[in-house]
Amino acid sequence: MMLPFFEWCEASFLGQLVRTSVWLFPIIESFHLVFLCALGGAVLLLDLRMLGTGVRRVTIAQLAGDVHPWLLAAVAGMLATGIPLFMSEALKCYYNPSFWVKMGTAPVALLFAFVVRKRVARNATEATATTRLVAMASLSLWFVVAAAGRWIGFSS
Amino acid sequence: MIRELLTRLAETRWSIALHESLYVWPLVESTHVLSLTLFVGTAAMLDLRLLGVAFARVPASEFTNRLLPWTRLGFAIMVVTGVLLFTATPVTYYESLFFRLKVLLLLVAGFNVWWFHTRTHDGVSSWELNARPPRAARVAAIVSLLAWTGVVVAGRLVAYNWFACDLQPQPAIVNTLAGCVVPPPDTTR
Numbered sequence: 001m002m003l004p005f006f007e008w009c010e011a012s013f014l015g016q017l018v019r020t021s022v023w024l025f026p027i028i029e030s031f032h033l034v035f036l037c038a039l040g041g042a043v044l045l046l047d048l049r050m051l052g053t054g055v056r057r058v059t060i061a062q063l064a065g066d067v068h069p070w071l072l073a074a075v076a077g078m079l080a081t082g083i084p085l086f087m088s089e090a091l092k093c094y095y096n097p098s099f100w101v102k103m104g105t106a107p108v109a110l111l112f113a114f115v116v117r118k119r120v121a122r123n124a125t126e127a128t129a130t131t132r133l134v135a136m137a138s139l140s141l142w143f144v145v146a147a148a149g150r151w152i153g154f155s156s
Numbered sequence: 157m158i159r160e161l162l163t164r165l166a167e168t169r170w171s172i173a174l175h176e177s178l179y180v181w182p183l184v185e186s187t188h189v190l191s192l193t194l195f196v197g198t199a200a201m202l203d204l205r206l207l208g209v210a211f212a213r214v215p216a217s218e219f220t221n222r223l224l225p226w227t228r229l230g231f232a233i234m235v236v237t238g239v240l241l242f243t244a245t246p247v248t249y250y251e252s253l254f255f256r257l258k259v260l261l262l263l264v265a266g267f268n269v270w271w272f273h274t275r276t277h278d279g280v281s282s283w284e285l286n287a288r289p290p291r292a293a294r295v296a297a298i299v300s301l302l303a304w305t306g307v308v309v310a311g312r313l314v315a316y317n318w319f320a321c322d323l324q325p326q327p328a329i330v331n332t333l334a335g336c337v338v339p340p341p342d343t344t345r
Contacts, residue, residue, distance in 0.1 A: 022318070026312070026313055026315075026316050027309075029312060030308065030309040030312040030313060031309070033189070033192065033308050033309075033312050034305050034308050034309065036189075036192060036193060037192050037193060037196040037197045037200060037304075037308060038197065038200060039193070039197070040192065040193020040194065040196075040197035041193065041196070041197030041198050041199075041200045041201045042197075042201070043193075043197075044193065044194065044197055044198055044201075044226070045198070045201045045223070048223070048226065053222070053226075054222055054223055054226070055211075055214050055218040055219060055222050055223055056218060056222065057214065057215055057218055058211075058213050058214045058218075062213055063211070063214065066210060066211045066212075066213065066214070067211075070204070070210060143190070146189075146190050146193065147186060147190060150185075150186045150189050150190065151182070151186065154182045154186075
């Protein structure tokens with residue numbers, strides 16, 4: 001059912017452009033990694049605070065507000081680099097189990113970050129059992145997304 | 157000298173086992189990559205604070221005292237996994253242009269860390285509440301962000317063998333910079 005969409009991606013202008021270039025895929029891939037660092041940093045900064053470690057002297061709600069735009073920017077960067085990478089090898093991804101693990105987990109991680117975690121953080125001052133639980137769920141979800149993402153390149 | 161040592165290292169059972177393993181190498185490599193979030197990620201958050209563009213309500217010293225231990229943990233994991241990866245194919249890395257660039261950028265980044273912590277950070281108590289830290293701290297932050305980005309990009313490109321010594325002919329500049337041992341052109345024919 002999804003296969004025609006993947007075939008369309010593979011045949012698209014963007015997909016062909018990235019696939020036929022020697023440099024484009026590696027360079028975009030490198031910056032996908034740079035944005036991974038930014039995303040990881042933004043996620044960790046707040047999650048560590050919600051776990052009761054990391055930076056203090058600012059409430060969880062305040063830190064969450066300050067981190068939010070950087071988290072959004074990092075996610076935007078991941079999508080902007082990830083989509084062309086995907087388009088260039090959509091069919092390889094279609095038959096790659098790691099890709100499906102990543103695509104199954106990434107929306108959950110995003111929803112969790114921008115709905116559940118955001119709401120819990122907005123109403124929290126110091127770390128509680130709830131914020132700790134939410135932070136651990138957040139870290140676990142992002143870990144699966146990142147690990148499955150790296151594994152796409154190995155399982156082919 | 158270095159090349160002979162690394163060649164001998166590459167011939168050890170340890171090195172061969174690592175680079176021929178089906179799962180150990182990818183697992184070590186994945187750990188190396190995922191630790192970037194802990195290391196470069198948290199370091200970048202400190203840099204944004206030092207630049208004065210983010211987290212103005214958090215005293216800068218909170219970052220250097222309470223976030224930096226996590227950065228150091230990330231760095232330790234990067235070093236251990238990085239050394240393991242290096243021992244798997246040492247000669248390939250030694251002759252890799254991107255690996256050499258990465259080492260160079262690591263030296264720049266490392267010098268910047270040393271400079272910041274021995275000079276700039278000493279007076280942190282006098283400016284830790286400033287939304288915009290002093291110039292020296294902002295310069296350190298920019299150097300850090302650029303150098304670590306360079307390290308990540310060069311590190312990722314090590315995987316591509318465009319300039320590999322065993323793919324001749326390469327431009328003379330590549331052979332010089334990568335330290336390729338190129339056999340002299342055959343003149344007997």
